[in-house]
Amino acid sequence: MTLDVGVLGYRFMGKAHSNALERLPMFFPDAPDIERSVLVGRNESELSAAADQFGFDTISTDWEEVVDEVDVFYNLGPNHVHAEPSIAALEAGTAVFCEKPLAPTLESAERMAEASREAGDDVPAGCAFNYRFVPAIQYAKGLLEAGELGEIRHVRGRYLQDWLVDSDASWSWRNDEEMAGSGALGDLGAHTVDLLQFLVGDITRLSGHLRTFVDERPVEGSDETRPVTVDDAYSAQVEFDDGAMGTLEASRYATGHKNDHTIEIEGSKGSLRFSLERLNELEVCLEHNRGYETILVTDEDDPYLDHWWPPGHVLGWEHTFVHENYEFLSAVEAGEPFEPSFETGLSVQRVLSAIQDSDERGEWVEIE
Ligand code: SOE
Numbered sequence: 001m002t003l004d005v006g007v008l009g010y011r012f013m014g015k016a017h018s019n020a021l022e023r024l025p026m027f028f029p030d031a032p033d034i035e036r037s038v039l040v041g042r043n044e045s046e047l048s049a050a051a052d053q054f055g056f057d058t059i060s061t062d063w064e065e066v067v068d069e070v071d072v073f074y075n076l077g078p079n080h081v082h083a084e085p086s087i088a089a090l091e092a093g094t095a096v097f098c099e100k101p102l103a104p105t106l107e108s109a110e111r112m113a114e115a116s117r118e119a120g121d122d123v124p125a126g127c128a129f130n131y132r133f134v135p136a137i138q139y140a141k142g143l144l145e146a147g148e149l150g151e152i153r154h155v156r157g158r159y160l161q162d163w164l165v166d167s168d169a170s171w172s173w174r175n176d177e178e179m180a181g182s183g184a185l186g187d188l189g190a191h192t193v194d195l196l197q198f199l200v201g202d203i204t205r206l207s208g209h210l211r212t213f214v215d216e217r218p219v220e221g222s223d224e225t226r227p228v229t230v231d232d233a234y235s236a237q238v239e240f241d242d243g244a245m246g247t248l249e250a251s252r253y254a255t256g257h258k259n260d261h262t263i264e265i266e267g268s269k270g271s272l273r274f275s276l277e278r279l280n281e282l283e284v285c286l287e288h289n290r291g292y293e294t295i296l297v298t299d300e301d302d303p304y305l306d307h308w309w310p311p312g313h314v315l316g317w318e319h320t321f322v323h324e325n326y327e328f329l330s331a332v333e334a335g336e337p338f339e340p341s342f343e344t345g346l347s348v349q350r351v352l353s354a355i356q357d358s359d360e361r362g363e364w365v366e367i368e
Contacts, residue, residue: 001032001033001333002032002033002034002035003032003033003034003035003071003072003329003332003333004034004035004037004069004070004071004072005021005034005035005036005037005070005071005072005073005074006037006038006039006040006060006066006067006069006070006072006073006074007036007038007039007040007056007073007074007076008040008041008063008066008073008074008075008076008077008081008085009040009041009074009075009076009077009081009099010039010041010046010047010050010051010054010076013076013099013128014039014050014054014076015054016318016321017074017076017097017128017321017325018036018054018055018056019318019321019322020318020321020322020324020325021034021036021055021325022054022055023322024322024325024326024329027307027308027322028307028322028326031325031326031329031330032329032330032332032333034072034329035057036054036055036056036057037056037057037058037070038056038057038058038059038060038066038069038070039051039054039056039058039059039060040059040060040061040062040063040066041059041061042061044059044061047059047061063085063088064085064088067085067088067089067092067094068088068089068092068093068094070094071094071095071332072094072095072096072097072329072332073085073086073089073094073095073096073097074096074097074098075089075096075097075098075099076099077099078173078174078179078180079101079103079104079173079179079180079181079186080104080173080178080179080180080181082098082099082102082103082104082108082112083103083108083111083112086098086112086115086125087111087112087115090115090116090118090119090123090125091115091118091119093119093123094123095123095124095125095332096116096124096125096126096342097126097128097325097328098112098125098126098127098128098342098345099127099128100127100128100129100190100191100194100345100348101127101181101186101187101190101345101348101349101352102127102342102345102346102348102349103181103345103349104177104178104179104180104181104182104186105181105349105353106349106350106352106353109342109345109346109349110346112125112342112345112346113342113343113345113346115342116341116342116343117343121336121337122335122336123335124328124331124332124335124336124337124338124341125338125341125342126324126328126331126338126339126340126341126342127194127340127341127342127344127345127348128321128324129190129191129194129195129198129324129340129344129345129348130320130321130323130324131191131194131195131261131276131320132194132195132198132324132340133304133320133321133323133324133327134274134276134279134320135280135297135298135302135303135304135305135315136274136279136280136281136282136295136297137195137198137199137263137274138302138303138304139282139295139297139302139303140199140263140265140272140274140282141198141199143270143272143284143286144199144200144265147269148269148270148286148287149265149266149267149268149269149270149271149272149286150267150268150269150270151242151267151268151269152200152201152240152242152244152265152266152267153244153245153266153267153268154244154245154246154264154265154266155196155200155238155240155244155245155246155247155263155264155265155266156246156247156248156262156263156264156265157192157193157195157196157246157247157248157249157261157262157263157264158192158248158249158250158260158261158262159184159188159189159191159192159249159250159251159260159261159262160249160250160251160254160257160260160261160262161184161188161251161252161254161257161258161259161260162252162253162254162255162256162257162258163252164214164232164252164253165252165253165254165255167214167217168217168218169217170217170218170219170220171216171217171218171219171220171225171226171228174187174230175217175226175228175229175230176226176228176229176230177229177230178229180230181230181352182210182230182231182234182352182356183212183228183230183231183232183233183234183252184231184232184233184234184250184251184252185210185230185231185234185250185352185355185356186352187250187252188250188251188252188261189234189236189248189250189352189355190348190349190352191261192248192250192261192263193248193348193351193352194340194344194345194348195263196240196246196248196263197344197347197348197351198340199263199265200240200242200244200246200265201240201241201242201244202240202241202347202367203238203239203240203241203246203351203367204239204240204241204366204367205238205239205364205365205366205367206236206237206238206239206351206354206355206358206364206365206367207236207237207358207363207364207365208234208235208236208354208355208356208357208358208359208365209234209235209236209358209359210231210233210234210355210356210359211231211232211233211234212228212230212231212232213232213233213253214228214232215227215228216228232251232252232253233249233250233251233252233253233254234248234249234250234251234355234359235247235248235249236248236249236355236358238351258277259276259277259317260275260276260277261275261276261277262274262275262276263275269286269287270284270285270286270287270289271284271285271292272284272285273292276317279315279316279317279320280296280297280298280314280315281294281295281296281297282294282295282297283295296311296312296314298311298312298313298314298315299311304319304323350367350368351367354366354367354368
């Protein structure tokens with residue numbers, strides 16, 4: 001059975017997922033056969049060029065004519081475009097893979113999750129938190145599930161980038177509350193919240209802080225400027241359902257940090273550290289260690305590695321998209337649920353919204 005795939009969006013995430021679809025047959029031969037049927041966007045000339053480059057058969061400038069014509073609909077558009085096309089696809093019984101964060105607001109995330117419930121478990125609705133599919137993160141999950149770290153006491157997550165340090169960096173939809181919902185919080189913090197809830201458990205209450213350092217930015221190709229209505233950075237103190245204490249932060253203004261997503265977890269029997277900028281490695285400190293040791297997670301029995309190269313032939317950022325697409329499309333073919341689901345995406349959105357509420361109210365907030 002060949003799955004017809006329609007993809008909305010052809011910029012950064014369009015390229016990342018199209019590359020993943022291209023590589024699946026060679027490295028995951030048991031993955032479902034897929035046809036890159038239609039690429040959806042607004043600008044016909046740009047769309048045609050992207051369709052040729054990414055291997056799509058046709059183009060469309062109207063997602064409404066696509067969502068009930070394909071077997072799988074990828075929503076890789078800006079955050080404000082996530083809800084309506086995804087809901088329409090699910091109402092048509094079409095499986096949906098939507099980029100993170102699920103939505104710009106809690107309200108639209110709730111509507112998306114409801115549409116997924118209505119569609120049923122045999123119509124997978126996934127949220128593309130790709131960092132769950134790093135082999136070292138899967139290996140860390142195994143250590144935690146085996147109780148190797150004992151009772152979890154401390155959790156730290158930070159996601160630091162510096163692409164907005166230059167005050168002349170152009171304005172984009174990512175700087176606009178109507179379109180993005182939030183700034184570093186939803187763009188980067190969503191990844192950290194999902195990873196920590198995947199590895200440790202649900203966040204139950206928190207205190208949040210948001211800051212915007214640059215209030216307006218130049219519009220590319222014009223003399224105009226537009227206001228920045230979202231955060232450049234966030235930080236939060238959180239408590240997990242098992243009582244562990246956590247500190248989270250993200251910034252697009254962290255000079256010298258390019259894509260520095262770092263997770264640290266300390267327990268009663270052991271600890272671990274992961275950094276995306278060294279994504280093949282996991283630092284662990286277990287009962288038999290005197291201190292941290294660095295494990296190179298590239299052995300053939302490590303998660304996903306038997307699909308790639310011999311030990312030590314390291315993977316990269318793009319491989320995480322191949323892994324998540326393999327898992328999602330396999331779930332679609334089997335008619336089974338996929339994690340992270342829209343329900344999981346909604347749980348992340350509740351935490352993001354609580355951080356915004358806490359910042360506004362200046363007090364700790366319980367997660368509903
Ligand atoms: C932001 O710069 C960004 O592209 C995020 O939107 C992605 O989700 C992250 O994987 C890399 O950084």
